[in-house]
Amino acid sequence: MQARALYRRLQKLAIPVLLVHEPGGTSLGRKIRRWLKWSEGTDISPISELLMFNASRAQLIKDVIQPNLATGNIIICDRYTDSTTAYQSYGRGLDLEIVNSINNSATQGLKPDMTVLLDIPVEEGLERKGIRGHDRFEQENIAFHQRVREGYHEMAASEPERWLVIDASQPRRKIAEIIWDSVSGLLSREGRLRE
Numbered sequence: 001m002q003a004r005a006l007y008r009r010l011q012k013l014a015i016p017v018l019l020v021h022e023p024g025g026t027s028l029g030r031k032i033r034r035w036l037k038w039s040e041g042t043d044i045s046p047i048s049e050l051l052m053f054n055a056s057r058a059q060l061i062k063d064v065i066q067p068n069l070a071t072g073n074i075i076i077c078d079r080y081t082d083s084t085t086a087y088q089s090y091g092r093g094l095d096l097e098i099v100n101s102i103n104n105s106a107t108q109g110l111k112p113d114m115t116v117l118l119d120i121p122v123e124e125g126l127e128r129k130g131i132r133g134h135d136r137f138e139q140e141n142i143a144f145h146q147r148v149r150e151g152y153h154e155m156a157a158s159e160p161e162r163w164l165v166i167d168a169s170q171p172r173r174k175i176a177e178i179i180w181d182s183v184s185g186l187l188s189r190e191g192r193l194r195e
């Protein structure tokens with residue numbers, strides 16, 4: 001929701017922008033997304049999850065992200081390598097070095113200028129999801145989600161200059177303004193936004 005709000009705001013300012021999400025964004029990515037999130041009766045191992053996320057990501061980077069960056073577009077990506085690290089390493093228990101190595105191979109070292117973490121206590125986040133269909137990850141137990149949240153916090157603490165951590169219990173408009181303040185500051189420093 002916040003990614004789409006930021007996308008619309010940049011569009012209104014006539015700033016070239018593209019919104020993508022992971023896994024997805026390509027034909028291959030959409031197929032992988034269905035497998036990863038909605039496959040029933042299939043036990044997908046943590047290493048298979050890691051490789052599938054990164055197969056989708058590598059295709060997205062090759063077909064969509066790199067060509068758009070080459071033309072000067074801003075890319076807003078709803079989830080990226082940090083999500084994979086949080087879920088597959090911290091949540092599933094895969095070795096952090098292996099996860100980082102595979103992530104880096106898939107991305108060819110491409111990192112975001114800014115990563116936004118909308119932080120909320122696990123129980124409250126799951127409650128917000130409500131009765132809508134829960135994917136494979138949302139069906140995991142509270143301890144899994146707590147490990148994922150702790151992983152996000154550790155990553156944010158290790159690179160505070162890249163991460164924007166926001167208390168997601170605030171009103172949506174307030175969150176959008178916090179995000180915009182940071183993004184507009186970054187764009188101004190790059191000379192892409194006139195104040």
